[in-house]
Amino acid sequence: MSPIQSLAVCVRLFSIWLLWYGLTHVSSTYFTASGADHETLLAPFIVGAILVAAICVLLWLFPTFLAKKILPKQSDEENTKPVFEDWFSVGCxxxxxxxxxKAIPALGSYLIINYLGQKMYPDSFSVSPDWHLHVAFNVLQLLFGAWLFLGARGLKKILVWVRET
Structure with missing residues (x-):
């Protein structure tokens, strides 16, 4: 199996996980909000569910396209390069x-809960003291994940440099 095929399989697995995770969290957030306030609007939650489903459908239908965009281009000359580079790119x-x-749903949850809490209970809503720390951690995790996902050539260079020294 080529690195592109492996990554395409993983993209499809991620789309299944995202569909399950996203829809369960959207529905549980709606039921939690509607239990606290009977005037909760359904439209934002329907839009959220449709967005999650649309992203999952796109990931399911075009995993190879996404894998080809993520992994570096390969030519006939590059087929002789070590397998380490291919699998390292896939692994990263x-x-x-x-x-x-992990970061995107956590950030979404923190921001949605904060928004809904301030809208539904403007006088009494307060966040925990470590809320800002959790948000900052998840932003850093988001940046690190995006760096690894979009190209960790710099990390590969560091590892090759360490192996050679």
Missing amino acids: SLLGVWALS
Whole structure:
């Protein structure tokens, strides 16, 4: 199996996970909000569910296109390069997907809960003291995951340099 095929399989697995995770969290957020306030609007939650479903459909239908965009281009001359570089790129991309899959839902949850809390309980809503720390951590995790996902050539250079010294 080529690195592109491996990454395409992982993109499809991620789309299945995202669909399950996204829809369960959208529905649980709606039921939590509607339990606290009977005037909760359904439209934002429907838009959220449709957005999650649309992203999952795109990931499911075009995993090879995405894998080709993420991994470096290969020519006939480059087929002789070591397998390490191919699998390292795939591994970094997968680690980036994993970091993004943890950071994006956490950030979305923190921001949505903060927004809904301030809208529904403007006088009594307060966030925990470590809320800002959690948001900052997830922003850093998002940046690190995006760096790994979109190209970790710099990390590869560091590892090759360490191996050679």
